[in-house]
Amino acid sequence: MVLLDFWATWCVPCLEEIPHFVELQNRYRDRGLQIVGISMDDGPEPVRDFYQRFHINYPVVMGNARIGELYGGVLGLPIAFLVDRDGRIYSKHIGATDISVIEREIGALM
């Protein structure tokens, strides 16, 4: 399963979530969870810096308007999608989300 996290370096609620995602990736990597960060920053420079400083342990790619539209419009941050093993979107979380909610969903998908 994949947890897609749309975020940006200037988005404070996004940054508050990242240490929790790092922890989730560590805890559930061996049970099939892959987190992917999609940065909606306008350029990659600040993202590289944050990637190192936050010790992010999952891939982060640069997003754009087309990726946002493919996911129904990412018109506010953060937004996270949990995608199941069949590639279906299981849940969508708009705004900072209690990590226990996401962890429960991961458990349900295992």
Next chain:
Amino acid sequence: MNLLVKNRDVVLTVAVMLLILVSGVLAFQASSIPATRLINPDELVNALQSSKGEKPLMIQVGSHVLYAQAHIPGSEYIGPASSQSGLQQLRKRVEPLSRSKFIVIYCGCCPWSHCPNVKPADDALRAMGFTNIKVLYIANNFGADWVDKGYPVAKGE
């Protein structure tokens, strides 16, 4: 033992970074803009659709990726006002205008209390002497409070 110490150091470093970042952003938070300087989405739509009154210059002061997905028709992208380059672009764009020009700035990147862009933009315009500035109040984000409400939207650069 070494691993524990290393993990503790990482957690402490991240916590300090977050604290510094949050403090910095709080200094620019939108919540400190007085209510009298705000305009609600429905008020702006009414102003735009009315045949009377001056039409505002609308400036989006947030991220380009968000602007490209959806913005208010006729509004201009200027760059995130939380950055120096964005503020410079903003100042350059409005410099030739009359200080009484009706200007609406908006972002919608994040919940209102976390928006890093509108407050610096509002401050910059006021410091230049503009007297008819309104900041579009977007409670949650541009998607929920503008697009999903069915207000007019344009896409692209």
